[in-house]
Amino acid sequence: MTAEFSHVISSAEAVTLDGLFGARVKRTPDAIAYRDYNPQHANWREYTWGQIDRQVARWQAALERDGLKTGDRVAVMLRNSPEWVIFDQAALGLGLIVVPLYTQDRCDNVAYILNDASCKALLLGTNEQWKAFATVRDQLGGLVRILTVEAQPAATDEPRLKSVEQWLPEDGGATRHVPRDPSALATIVYTSGTTGRPKGVMLCHRNILTNSEACLKVVHVDASDVLLSFLPLSHTFERTCGYYLTIMCGATTVYARSVQQLGEDLQNIHPTKLISVPRIYERIYTAIKSKLDDGPPLKKKLFKLAVDVGWARFEHQQGRAGWTPLLLLWPLLNALVASKIMARLGGRLKAAFAGGAALSPDISRVFIGLGLPVIQGYGLTETSPVACANSDDDNLPASVGKAAPGVEVKIGDKNALLIRGPNVMLGYWNNEEATRAMIDADGWLNSGDTARIDEQGHVFITGRLKEIIVMSNGEKIPPVDIEAAISRDTLFEQVMLIGEGKPYLSVFTNLQHDQWKKLAAENGFATDEAALHTPAVEKLLLARIAAQMKEFPGYAQVRRITARLDPWTVENGLLTPTLKLRRSRVMEKFQAELDQMYTGH
Secondary structure, rough: OOOOOOOOHHHHHHHHHHHHHHHHHHOOOOOOOEEEOOOOOEEEEEEEHHHHHHHHHHHHHHHHHHOOOOOOOEEEEEOOHHHHHHHHHHHOOOOOOOEEEOOOOOOHHHHHHHHHOOOOEEEEOHHHHHHHHHHHHHHHHOOEEEOOOOOOOOOOOOEEEEEEHHHHHOOOOOOOEEEEEEEOOEEEEOOOOOOOOOOEEEEEEHHHHHHHHHHHHHEEEOOOOOOEEEEOOOHHHHHHHHHHHHHHOOOEEOOOOOOOOOHHHHHHHHOOEEEEEEEHHHHHHHHHHHHHHHHHHHHHHHHHHHHHHHHHHHHHOOOOOOOOHHHHHHHHHHHHHHHHHHHHOOOOOOOEEEEEOOHHHHHOOOHHHOOOOEEEEEEEEHHEEEEOOOOOOOOOOOOOOOOOOOOEEOOOOHEEEEEEEOOOOEEEEEOOHHHHHHHHHOOEEEEEEEEEOOOOOOOEEEEEEEOEEEEOOOOOEEEHHHHHHHHHHHHHHHEEEOOOOOOOOOEEEEHHHHHHHHHHHHHHHOOOOHHHHHHHHHHEEEEHHHOOOOOOOOOHEEEEEEOOOOOOOOOOOOOOOOOOOOOHHHHHHHHHHHHHHOOOO
């Protein structure tokens, strides 16, 4: 089912991203646009489109007063909030180019981006963020204005630094919009890069507008929907689908307090739609599975039956399976199992969208079986980002769906997935060589992923061109598939497969703390990290890995393991800000452990 378009502002009407916001303000000025939590009064605040527009004008007046002009770059390093939107819209309306930054990114990386893009202004959330820049302040000479949403102390040794409250005028007059050009550069989004320095992806207004419009033709989102936003707005998936798309259709966005408080927020806000990377769905699934493992066997069997019947019901609704008498059990299983779990997710969720990485079909099957359609898509920052997506009435969880409306996909050399369309980036900022390597003369962008496309046009991602492990015997192994299989066992929280140029495969893994404590207690092991390196524990962990890898060929079996309890994080440099694994850095950090796993080989 595609969205009804009576409430939707078309890309042709909007022309630019600030034009989209302006059209929404004119159409529904008094409708609720955003909600956020006010910790001072412990309540949720509401903002109408008209109220946000008046704030945009104030920010524009202040930016103009600072001498910022069309084409200047400005950066935002802020948690999701109305201020993020206001800053973005104020900048876009003045023809400024917005550079989003991850709040968890390292200061040296942020300094590199600010300099590479020659940013003139930086918006931060807290004074603590500014203090964290102490070691790189000598690299921030290009900034003319530094802002914090949090109030500033009375005295500061940095003349460029002001709180937003100090900086804003009382009134901004009318909202400004520079001459409207859909092909003009709107934003530079730096890809986190699993290796080397990040590259700045240049996206124009048309790139993002057409992509938002294409998404609304695939999935149903309308003005009655409430979206809970927690994936960072610096992530292009959230920015396009959880921000510009909601302006386009008039939906309400609520900003979650934190990922840690997500469970409470789901039950307080009762969202109808959810956007996330797979990690969140994996965490919810792990929590459900852990509770079932600790409960009576009957409860576990009832849960499995509910998922199985719910999945059969879904396949029947999708037209891929016939009716079966088992479906008569659904109302009872829904009342006993599914509805209770859905109530913990707020009780009103109609769909959940997954992107940014591959979501295990097994996890999709669980949520879909419980009555929550999980709709997976695929894309890159360089494609604004959605290139392919499943739809409400053609949802094949093992695939990433068909090409989005207006987008073309095909298979190129080495089974690479190629993408062409109005969503493809303008290129990389100050890096023509990288642009030419990514986009050919005919406009086809090489995604770097391998894929296959079935007769109906569904796209199946099969691996990464640069992440194929070639063992010393010549066998080629796609690590992502094996890592996903191992991760089905919730004991293994993070997994990285090793084996390039080696005679056999090994694994680096971080264990889930509670699952490890439970396993250790059951087998009489100590729970400290030293116990993980004993032969008995290694044997047990390898057996559990083998149980998840039965479908893989004999040469693709894991023979050694290094297990730890300290996770790979953005802060310790082993994950990118988009939570992708920095494989080379993991290898570098744990070189001694790697050598030990291959001693004598």
